[in-house]
Amino acid sequence: MESYVDAALNTEKSLGSFSFDEVSKASSGEYELIKRRFIYAALVVSAFAVTVTAFFFDLHTTSSLLVGSLSGVLYLWLLARNVGRLGKDSKNLSKTQLLVPVVLVLAVSKLPELDFLPAILGFLLYKPAIFIQVLMES
Secondary structure, three states: HHHHHOOOHHHHHHHOOOOHHHHHHHHHHHHHHHHHHHHHHHHHHHHHHHHHHHOOOOOOHHHHHHHHHHHHHHHHHHHHHHHHHEEEEOOOOOOHHHHHHHHEEEEEEOOOOHHHHHHHHOOOOHHHHHHHHHHHOO
């Protein structure tokens, strides 16, 4: 606990010579880098999962997983964009990213070419991608 307090005090002292705008720009750039890494990790995990699925399952299942994983990446991108705007442009998060899973479920229920379980599992692939990225950074 004391090490966290000491680190916070040292950070505060070192930031004392910078203006708020400089610190804000630096943290904004760092956030953009982290956001890109998470999205790229989600794309890589999705591509790997779709490739493995293509070897072991039929085209029907693979396409469902692909649609779900692309929906998951879109959801992650929208969420990261809304979080990035938080504090600058708005005081609360937009709910637009919540439309992605709703549209995915509606599409799966209406289109006979898509299966529900592979599409939902594909959508949830962004979570292990984030977990892997956090493990690689620490």
